[in-house]
Amino acid sequence: ILNVEQSPQSLHVQEGDSTNFTCSFPSSNFYALHWYRWETAKSPEALFVMTLNGDEKKKGRISATLNTKEGYSYLYIKGSQPEDSATYLCAFLSNFGNEKLTFGTGTRLTIIP
């Protein structure tokens, strides 16, 4: 059983502040780590697919880092805006070849105007 954990479970951040949260995953049999944003009443939206140890990806004010040797990824949001309020999910893809994403339980982010 693959264990993917996210912390914190929920977070309230003042508009304009920066924040970050963590995804931990198995350090063996790694193939890829996905990040998704899921706003209420919408579909999950892909943010990043990360595959290389030490990789850092950026999309606007959101960035992510990856450490496959120790099994963690950080997601950073700079200068939070109300539209950043969502649940952020990470998902681990192993190299078993079965294309099965194992999701964490998510970090629910609320931006306080």
Place this chain on the structure above:
Amino acid sequence: DTGVSQDPRHKITKRGQNVTFRCDPISEHNRLYWYRQTLGQGPEFLTYFQNEAQLEKSRLLSDRFSAERPKGSFSTLEIQRTEQGDSAMYLCASSLIDGNQPQHFGDGTRLSIL
């Protein structure tokens, strides 16, 4: 690109009834996935197709559940003899054949069993 569409958005039914959901993936995507999400949890993998072939099924997919993708395009997920524990959001996603590609999700079908 019309995105992944799922139908219906909501389904309320009585325990013991059968339900069927439909997913239309992005047209050029070979892979199609079904997930189930319950309150406070992340999506849980149920099954996936590559073209019309069902390549992987989770232990979560009991014999009451069946999924098809007959022509390698749209897919259906049927639940027979529904139970209250089947109440959940059922998500469909599609992707290209490349582990480095993200999955594109539909809005989901929320199933409520009375």
